[in-house]
Amino acid sequence: MRNATLARHVVAGAAAGAAGTTVLNTVTYLDMALRGRPASGLPEQAAGVLADRVHADLGEGGTADNRRQGLGPMLGIAAGVGVGAAYGLYRYATARRRTRPLDVGAVAVLASVAGNAPLTALRLTDPRTWGATGWLSDAVPHLAYALATIATFDLTRTRPRRR
Template identity: 60%
Template sequence: MAHACRNGLIAGAAGTVALNALTYLDMAVRGRGPSSTPEQAAGILAGKTGLDLGEEETAEHRKEGIGPLLGMAAGLGVGVAYGLFRRAVPRLPRPLAVLAVGAAVMVAGNAPMVTLGLTDPREWGTEGWLSDLVPHLGYSLATVAAYEAISR
């Protein structure tokens, strides 16, 4: 089980790099700014847990750091979950694995934002969905490929 977790963690890291690269590429190509929802989530979660982020400017900087860290944790966590899943279901066809991992990472990344009331996928439109789907598909492809490569 340790190998599955380790390999899943490494695969999740590869997927997280792919997701971030595709997101930043989209920002560069379309000239759009970054999403503020991760930082908003960090602020809400800090408030709900009683975590003091400090005074105004310091709190904003901490949210800017915590928000992306939450995304990285989701990416690494989905990678570990995939490693454990692959250990239990070793013969799952790769295309199905890519779809399952893609769905899992979209839920891991978006469900907290929806639950906190920061976004509503029903209001995203085509452009919003593409901005979300493409990086998550990249995560999924990279995670599955990395896991398969290191688990041989």
């Protein structure tokens, strides 16, 4: 029974992370539309670097570009679903010992680290150089991710009332 409950928490967390990722992407695209800023090329660059490191042939020219453009966002989706699964595990382990604001902050930070640490490790970005606008452009979508992930998780774990 405990393993089934653990699995349900992790799966609910992964699904909540997918919902949170959709919200993060929506907030990011809204920011792009409002400010007229271009999409980041970092996810595609990361996909290319990682493909090179594992000796994966993405093809040549336009085909390779298209594959990088497809693989780059998938890295972000994997991070979002993974952070959601980790949140499900956390909720399983802590039961009722949680504080909502602390959870939101922790999930937002974890999501930001999960998305940015690989890019930093690959030397594709340096958060020390971002400035206030760069940090705000990163923090707001990750905060929206955290709120959506936690709310979705709570909805999946709440039992309907019987009348």
